[in-house]
Amino acid sequence: MMFGFSDDSSGGGVQAEFYVPDAADCMRCGLCVNTCPTFKVNPIAAETPRNRIRTIDAILNRKIPVSGEEREHLEHCTQCRACEAICPSRMAYAELFEAAQKQLGTLHTWTALLGFKLIEHKYLFDAASVLIKLYQKTGLHYAVRRSGLLKCLKLDKADALLPEIDTSPLARVYPATRPHRGCVALFTGCIGSHFDHETQLASITLLNRIGYDVLVPKEQRCCGAIHKHQGKPEIAEQMADDNIRIFSALNIDGMVYTASACGLMLHEYERQYHRAFKHDLSDITAFLDNHWPDNLHLKARTGKVAVHEPCSQRNTLKNQQAVYNLLARIPGLSVIPLAENAICCGAGGVHVLTHPDIAEPLRDAKISHFEQSQAELLVTSNIGCSLHLKTGLSRDKVIHPAMLTVAQLP
Numbered sequence: 001m002m003f004g005f006s007d008d009s010s011g012g013g014v015q016a017e018f019y020v021p022d023a024a025d026c027m028r029c030g031l032c033v034n035t036c037p038t039f040k041v042n043p044i045a046a047e048t049p050r051n052r053i054r055t056i057d058a059i060l061n062r063k064i065p066v067s068g069e070e071r072e073h074l075e076h077c078t079q080c081r082a083c084e085a086i087c088p089s090r091m092a093y094a095e096l097f098e099a100a101q102k103q104l105g106t107l108h109t110w111t112a113l114l115g116f117k118l119i120e121h122k123y124l125f126d127a128a129s130v131l132i133k134l135y136q137k138t139g140l141h142y143a144v145r146r147s148g149l150l151k152c153l154k155l156d157k158a159d160a161l162l163p164e165i166d167t168s169p170l171a172r173v174y175p176a177t178r179p180h181r182g183c184v185a186l187f188t189g190c191i192g193s194h195f196d197h198e199t200q201l202a203s204i205t206l207l208n209r210i211g212y213d214v215l216v217p218k219e220q221r222c223c224g225a226i227h228k229h230q231g232k233p234e235i236a237e238q239m240a241d242d243n244i245r246i247f248s249a250l251n252i253d254g255m256v257y258t259a260s261a262c263g264l265m266l267h268e269y270e271r272q273y274h275r276a277f278k279h280d281l282s283d284i285t286a287f288l289d290n291h292w293p294d295n296l297h298l299k300a301r302t303g304k305v306a307v308h309e310p311c312s313q314r315n316t317l318k319n320q321q322a323v324y325n326l327l328a329r330i331p332g333l334s335v336i337p338l339a340e341n342a343i344c345c346g347a348g349g350v351h352v353l354t355h356p357d358i359a360e361p362l363r364d365a366k367i368s369h370f371e372q373s374q375a376e377l378l379v380t381s382n383i384g385c386s387l388h389l390k391t392g393l394s395r396d397k398v399i400h401p402a403m404l405t406v407a408q409l410p
Contacts, residue, residue, distance in 0.1 A: 084316075120227075122221070157352070184212050189258075217247065255281045284402055301330050301331075306378050339369040359388065377398070381400060
């Protein structure tokens with residue numbers, strides 16, 4: 001049994017359709033239960049993908065109302081897609097989930113609505129970043145935290161996630177520093193340029209060193225993932241259209257992103273919106289590994305690092321091996337996978353803010369595995385996971401693979 005979604009936004013009056021398996025096609029085999037993060041936190045039937053599929057079936061196919069409790073268990077989902085990756089009937093869980101969420105409608109808090117606006121309008125986000133930097137640098141944050149105001153405003157969790165903000169703008173062009181091999185464009189995402197500035201500079205430095213000019217289009221927008229996952233698909237599609245138009249107009253050899261969650265959304269434009277970028281799209285670690293010059297040798301580094309594999313990278317993009325390949329280029333470095341990489345860390349985009357009771361136990365399990373590994377650093381390729389994991393570890397313990405690699409350049 002199948003049901004379809006229609007998309008009449010492709011222009012010219014042509015209606016495009018795509019189909020996904022019906023919720024009733026679930027085989028009830030239970031394979032998804034073992035990798036479901038919410039079931040790890042609360043091992044009851046209601047917190048399994050199987051049960052959520054039943055709820056989604058009620059919403060989309062049987063058109064019957066669901067209880068508040070059923071909806072609550074549905075919204076506990078971190079959207080890690082581990083169930084989708086392991087499902088023998090190839091259940092398109094993410095599409096089913098988003099379709100059900102759109103049908104239900106989502107009630108957003110004032111803080112969520114503010115966040116949406118900041119992400120939608122770059123000039124507002126830039127202004128907010130300047131204010132946050134002042135808040136951090138003047139010491140005001142110490143007084144505000146002690147006052148209890150953040151908790152009253154339900155901003156304490158967001159405040160805990162904040163990295164040290166860097167408001168320095170990225171240049172539009174970074175020329176190659178070695179014999180020229182090509183030109184790529186960097187996708188910075190909505191928060192990356194200010195919240196993950198060092199990683200993006202490290203990525204640019206590495207690309208320049210292997211012979212690539214780097215363009216950073218100022219007009220680029222958020223990938224749209226947060227809006228799409230939070231019941232605002234129309235805005236997400238407009239962001240996709242803008243990004244495709246902006247990047248496809250560039251004379252480049254490819255596009256590179258530094259955050260795997262952004263990369264997942266960018267890769268899914270074609271499937272979701274039937275429109276795609278004109279150029280190849282690569283994770284920074286995969287691009288570096290695939291184009292690393294034979295005559296560029298990194299400095300040796302002793303010690304052990306553990307690799308956390310973000311769900312976007314492991315379950316959907318399936319390019320996590322590139323991280324290990326790139327770090328293997330550092331002589332003397334021991335690189336190991338973090339235990340239970342198949343289980344989500346709990347970040348899940350904004351899930352860490354909306355459901356801290358689920359996100360924090362999952363984070364704590366990751367930290368426990370890291371400590372047991374006796375590794376010096378925890379490596380991850382997604383900014384959301386990184387910010388979340390840093391709330392339970394010393395911030396200098398969690399690092400992007402590009403940051404680790406650039407430190408070993410000769």
